[in-house]
Every structure is written in structure tokens, then in C-alpha cells.
Amino acid sequence: MLNTDKAICSSDQQLFTELTPEEGAVIEGGADLELYNGDKFRGRILATNKSRRNVGDTANDLTTSAIVKRGTWLLWTGANYTGTSRRVGVGRYPNLYFDIGLPNDSISSVQRVK
Numbered sequence: 001m002l003n004t005d006k007a008i009c010s011s012d013q014q015l016f017t018e019l020t021p022e023e024g025a026v027i028e029g030g031a032d033l034e035l036y037n038g039d040k041f042r043g044r045i046l047a048t049n050k051s052r053r054n055v056g057d058t059a060n061d062l063t064t065s066a067i068v069k070r071g072t073w074l075l076w077t078g079a080n081y082t083g084t085s086r087r088v089g090v091g092r093y094p095n096l097y098f099d100i101g102l103p104n105d106s107i108s109s110v111q112r113v114k
């Protein structure tokens, strides 16, 4: 278990780098939502616990499979929660096109709704 408590500060210098809960979860290998470039969870390109208005250059328009470990999410084809979306709950989606009809390699933003 990683210590994500705030680091003790000495004068104005922080002695330890503080990890956000999200960073901690990612390092431990388990984020609430994980996106993968390949089908059947090959090649993880994003691990997050919170909404992302833009999944970033390394993940944009690449997602083929996903794992939802916690929460309910909207997966959007456009940035800033635009375009087509699909609502997904906890589960494993080895191929988003076949599983929920979302076009392959299309996700640009992810929105946590629960």
C-alpha cells in the first residue's frame, strides 16, 4: 500500500513527492477505468480514476478494449464529452465495438458519472 498522505513540508521545500490517489492506484496496477489499444486488454494506454476531457495524445482514437473496475462511465468519441457515447458499468469489454457498438479506435474523452 502506498502512502498517499500529504508529505511533511520543511520550510517551503517539499521533502517527498505527493502521489495523488489516482497515481497511487495506477502504480499499484489498478485504476477504476483502463483503456487498451488492442483487443482483449493488450497494450494499456490509459488508467484513470476520474473524468478526462481529453484522453491525451497517447490514447486518443486508439482504444479497442477496456476494463471498468469501479464506477459508471460514459465513453465519448469526441473530446470534451461530445460525439457518440456509450454508458458502461463495472465489467470487462474485450472489444468495445462488438461489446457495446462503439466504433473501434474512437474514444477521445471519458466521463465518470458515478
Ligand SMILES: [Ca+2]
Pocket (backbone or CB within 6 Å): 036, 037, 038, 062, 063, 064, 105
Ligand atoms: Ca486500437
